[in-house]
Amino acid sequence: xxxxxxxxxxxxxxxxxxxxxxxxxxxxxxxxxxxxxxxxxxxxxxxxxxxxxxxxxxxxxxxxxxxxxxxxxxxxxxxxxxxxxxxxxxxxxxxxxxxxxxxxxxxxxxxxxxxxxxxxxxxxxxxxxxxxxxxxxxxxxxxxxxxxxxxxxxxxxxxxxxxxxxxxxxxxxxxxxxxxxxxxxxxxxxxxxxxxxxxxxxxxxxxxxxxxxxxxxxxxxxxxxxxxxxxxxxxxxxxxxxxxxxxxxxxx
Amino acid sequence: xxxxxxxxxxxxxxxxxxxxxxxxxxxxxxxxxxxxxxxxxxxxxxxxxxxxxxxxxxxxxxxxxxxxxxxxxxxxxxxxxxxxxxxxxxxxxxxxxxxxxxxxxxxxxxxxxxxxxxxxxxxxxxxxxxxxxxxxxxxxxxxxxxxxxxxxxxxxxxxxxxxxxxxxxxxxxxxxxxxxxxxxxxxxxxxxxxxxxxxxxxxxxxxxxxxxxxxxxxxxxxxxxxxxx
Numbered sequence: 001x002x003x004x005x006x007x008x009x010x011x012x013x014x015x016x017x018x019x020x021x022x023x024x025x026x027x028x029x030x031x032x033x034x035x036x037x038x039x040x041x042x043x044x045x046x047x048x049x050x051x052x053x054x055x056x057x058x059x060x061x062x063x064x065x066x067x068x069x070x071x072x073x074x075x076x077x078x079x080x081x082x083x084x085x086x087x088x089x090x091x092x093x094x095x096x097x098x099x100x101x102x103x104x105x106x107x108x109x110x111x112x113x114x115x116x117x118x119x120x121x122x123x124x125x126x127x128x129x130x131x132x133x134x135x136x137x138x139x140x141x142x143x144x145x146x147x148x149x150x151x152x153x154x155x156x157x158x159x160x161x162x163x164x165x166x167x168x169x170x171x172x173x174x175x176x177x178x179x180x181x182x183x184x185x186x187x188x189x190x191x192x193x194x195x196x197x198x199x200x201x202x203x204x205x206x207x208x209x210x211x212x213x214x215x216x217x218x219x220x221x222x223x224x225x226x227x228x229x230x231x232x233x234x235x236x237x238x239x240x241x242x243x244x245x246x247x248x249x250x251x252x
Numbered sequence: 253x254x255x256x257x258x259x260x261x262x263x264x265x266x267x268x269x270x271x272x273x274x275x276x277x278x279x280x281x282x283x284x285x286x287x288x289x290x291x292x293x294x295x296x297x298x299x300x301x302x303x304x305x306x307x308x309x310x311x312x313x314x315x316x317x318x319x320x321x322x323x324x325x326x327x328x329x330x331x332x333x334x335x336x337x338x339x340x341x342x343x344x345x346x347x348x349x350x351x352x353x354x355x356x357x358x359x360x361x362x363x364x365x366x367x368x369x370x371x372x373x374x375x376x377x378x379x380x381x382x383x384x385x386x387x388x389x390x391x392x393x394x395x396x397x398x399x400x401x402x403x404x405x406x407x408x409x410x411x412x413x414x415x416x417x418x419x420x421x422x423x424x425x426x427x428x429x430x431x432x433x434x435x436x437x438x439x440x441x442x443x444x445x446x447x448x449x450x451x452x453x454x455x456x457x458x459x460x461x462x463x464x465x466x467x468x469x470x471x472x473x474x475x476x477x478x479x480x481x
Contacts, residue, residue, distance in 0.1 A: 092466050
């Protein structure tokens with residue numbers, strides 16, 4: 001896991017135009033093939049941080065580098081191909097009339113056309129197990145199916161890192177498990193923002209805790225979840241009845 | 253957010269089928285419909301042959317409906333949208349001036365009667381033709397047709413968004429109504445219209461913010477305003 005990191009944030013600080021400062025110098029490095037959970041209480045700045053990864057927001061200070069490419073105006077198109085963000089509400093992400101059209105949106109913006117486009121759309125839908133729904137309207141799908149299509153719309157860009165904002169929110173337990181199975185099969189670097197701590201333990205070997213705009217912990221997920229003092233300090237709570245020690249460290 | 257099957261504006265007007273009318277390219281149908289409507293509207297009011305022309309137009313529409321194998325009742329039932337218009341047309345003979353004549357024991361204005369007749373005939377044919385188009389063309393196909401007719405891509409895109417989000421926004425509104433009702437608000441009572449208006453305001457803000465989030469999601473996938481698709 002050496003070489004150029006996929007994501008490299010150095011001293012990223014950001015304040016919204018209304019003056020509210022959300023990030024106070026965040027350092028974060030994610031290497032190729034890693035699966036990292038980004039944890040933190042509501043309002044910690046997680047979503048703000050995510051929007052920096054593909055240049056939707058630009059840091060007031062510090063720098064964001066994606067696979068060695070600094071995120072700046074001239075590199076936006078390239079960076080947005082490299083960093084695939086799956087937003088929390090699939091209804092925000094799926095806006096076309098059919099599933100296939102929606103999946104084709106990104107590559108079409110990148111200039112892909114014709115049989116190559118069809119092939120990539122089919123492959124991405126196949127990857128998330130939604131190939132049979134290509135001609136359906138996104139709003140006719142169940143929430144879990146929409147979430148999977150939303151992931152396909154990003155996978156089709158063949159990104160170097162997949163950034164998921166609350167992937168398990170609003171899913172019933174079966175859909176949640178199916179999504180975990182799906183994410184387990186993907187051979188891609190993952191940064192997952194979540195409040196779902198068991199999910200983080202299951203899927204990500206490493207966790208980064210963001211609190212009040214700074215990184216307060218960066219360690220194996222198991223160590224973070226078993227550090228009661230750290231958890232309490234940053235309003236992180238395990239769901240009732242869940243004991244990481246009983247599950248054990250699944251990524252030793 | 254429930255999977256909204258069965259309701260929503262565009263769908264209930266469409267009658268799925270595989271007839272030649274269904275399969276005809278949407279842009280041809282749009283051109284045919286507009287031309288037909290222009291001819292109908294251009295029929296002179298004074299002409300003695302006007303009733304014959306109306307009958308011919310009506311027969312045309314009926315022929316297309318039959319050819320499309322759309323049940324005539326399907327179209328007729330949806331023609332209730334014309335009702336307010338009919339009420340207006342029926343009022344015309346009573347309020348118009350000019351020489352009076354007697355119909356079913358009622359004294360009405362003669363030019364008013366003629367005007368109402370023309371209005372009704374043109375309106376009914378227009379509504380029937382538009383419904384025939386709607387019942388044989390999905391909203392998606394219609395958008396494709398408009399695109400081929402060189403409608404600006406940005407307008408087509410905006411209409412596409414409307415189609416996509418009409419269900420999401422109406423779903424949100426109905427959930428807000430349920431939440432208001434659950435807390436003792438009765439949307440029918442004028443006393444609560446203020447609450448209702450504030451709810452609509454909130455819905456507008458929410459939809460606006462959703463628009464912003466959709467835009468972010470589009471930018472994240474390399475969308476570039478102004479570039480042709």
